[in-house]
Amino acid sequence: MLVASVAGGAVLGGVLTLLPWERAAPRAPAPAPGARAHAAVAAGVPASLPDLATLIGEREARLRARPKDAVSWAVLGSAYVERGRRTADARYYPRAERALRMSLKVRARGNAQALGGLAALANARRDFRAARGWAEAARTAEPGRWTTYPLLIDAYRGLGDHEAARASLDRLRELRSGPAVMVWAAAVYRDQGWREDAAAQLADAVAGARTPAERAAYLERAGQLAWERGDREDALGHFRRALRIDPDQRAAQAGQGRALAALGRTTEALNAYRAALAGQPSPQYALELGELYESLGLGRAARAQYDLLRARVRGAAAGGADEELVLGRFEADHGDPAAAVRRLRAQWARQPGVEVADALGWALHRAGDDEEALRFAGIATDATKGGGVRSAPYAYHRGMIERELTRYGPARRHLQEALRINPYFSPVHARTVREALTELGEPSVAEVPDFTGPPCRSARCA
Template sequence: MENQQEPPEGRFRTRRVVLASVAGCAVLGGALVLLPSGRPAGPAPPSPGAVAMAAVTAGEPAALPDLAELIDEREKRLRARPRDARSWAVLGAAYVEQGRRLADPAYYPRAEKALRTSLKVRPERNTRALAGLAALATARRDFPAARRWGEAALTLEPRRWTTYPLLIDAYTGLGEHAAAKRTLDRLTALRSGPAVLARAAAVYRDRGWREDAAASLADAAAGARTPPERAAYLERAGQLAWERGDLQDALRHFQEAVRLDPDQWAAQAGQGRALAALGRTTEALNAYRVALTKQPCPRYALELGELYESLGMPEAARAQYGLLRERVRAAAAGGADEELVLGQFESDHGDPREAVRLLRAEWHRQPGTEVADALGWALHRAGEPQKALRFAARATEAERGGGVRSAVYMYHRGMIERELDRYGAARRHLAEALRINPYFSPLHAPAARTALEALGEPPDDELPEMDGE
């Protein structure tokens, strides 16, 4: 078993503000204000735009209304001062976050224009714009570009801690798990606090260290400074609980996230996932519909379509699959890559050969673990189980796949092995899928149970099979 790294402890810095006062007066906006009580007034609360700017520049989640305020404020400022490179970079970063939160790729071309304008105005040592372009590339699922921009930003300012999470995302998307872990180590040496703990949790999860990941997220949520930030960490904690099959814990985290931030649509979709597994079908369908109305993410459409299929509602499922295709096209128009989810859809509900074509191209461009699993499954569905097993093994082996414990990946590998008459390995991996999360899919979890029952108990004289490609 791998040595588990203790999650970094959060050390939160408190900034002390010294307020100068004149007997019975306070200085506000450059004016002296006389108070009836003779006591100095406290500092004025920050504007929503200032709150969002602090969050965006620190790589933290911001409330959607605050983001809209920040975007409006920066746009007005730039009309008056078009050569303000910093404001262009801030505007670009805000567009990226708004597009990500709304699943609206129309924001991404605006973000790119703003960030490239910032670089044009200030071509030298513009770390903020380079980091913004790395964040934009990550939002578009262009991990090679994210790595390129992130490394350029880090070369300019190696101690700028907010660049490190962007590089961790890029390395993870490229399947470079050792590089992601090294980058996390450098990050935790520079900085502590909720945002760092949340980033560490993602790396721990990808390495299969789920207990460390859960502890880090709990600490991150406890130390979050704003409701949207805490809601984002609770949503991730809910997803982690879902992945280990703890439905009640997952639902509790998702519900609290939505309570804290009604615009936390990922948590709304998470509620749909958990409620469906709990048999609360009507509530699950409503939760998914609400999430898709506000954040029309292709993956949510795929999940809802498969839930409809499991309920014997093919027409409703087809409507969701149509929405998925529409959102993939919209993403492409905004320069975003949703080929992975489209390939996953084609494998099970469309044309497996088309899925292989899409996912092979994705693999050659950015060979991450999720792409390896999807390509292996597409090859299996297209009737090429020998080739499929190579990729399924890569996704599930700690050495190359990073070590993530995924019920979906184990299910795919087990079904491919069954097709190849590797019954011992198939039993082992199908059973492992159901141990990790017995509810991992309304369509495929029942299929896993059926396949495992059909395989039956291993014969007494069965020799263990060697795993391999």
């Protein structure tokens, strides 16, 4: 009766009273910021910028006292890489390289952590050949280290070796499961054109993310995938959720700018882009904002963004990072197409990925060489050559090249495909697609293939 009375009183009073043997186990204290960032960096997943700053400060202090600590040098170098990537500040990359090479100097043999850090650094700098070399060395040093395989996937994708990327994903899945693995699976599936599978993997990754920074990063990727398929509202929802969780998620802020511009909410779009550039002055964001200004007839504002783009490319080069792809795209549409061709041919020689094939094909078209342009546009859009990703800009580029070559049937198909994939893919070029389709008109009888063939005299025709 006494127990019943106590229980009843607890319910009526709104307080649950536990008996001594029923007391809940104390919760473990939340990890400190530096520990959170260390766990994220070690696992190759996103960390928040404040946590990264704490981790960097802690490791720098530790290394002043213990300069022979190879692990701390590797952790510090990897944290610098992530900081540089998140802030688009290439000044962190030389610091990262010095720290990672110091780790190898202190302990050369079997130091897969430092080798992996150098692979991550090379990927961040868009030096995919070097990234492949460092990641393969890390795999040799420690074949069962699962965090090496995302680095290999990133490098192989940049080099256009999609079979090797898929093989690395298969090995990664043998070693590990969980949200980070799902994100890399989504990247490989996207490249193969399996958008629904990629979206499912990202949704599961968001649900299983362990930290706010990780969840925000995965929401940004899900938003980008929604944007690529032209779902403006869904993309905007993902980007907004990412920013609510992590206000430093600038990629989501730039994504918000894209989606808002496509929805006709121009003032909000401009504000989103400006905020993204303030926190992460990426040349790609400057190009997008410049083109948005241009579509609004604001030429002076557009030119200011293009000047920022050039300055950021120079700054990236000073830190060993390669932003020639963005600069080549800019030159093709807004500057010197011949210079774009020169830059992008050099890119193709270094890293023959699908992105570079598309950009080089478009630059060749803008420079007047449409026959060679079509070859590269074909690489970017032909699944048998690695171009399985469903991309509105790639389809647009190929269609416009075919139109110039008077291949009107394929041109019409690819321009229509661009609008089917994402009718809002560019504030400037989506309008050009519609104008080109209007000019091409409906297919003529001459464009329809003759499927009748010669008369059949075989008994099988009867």
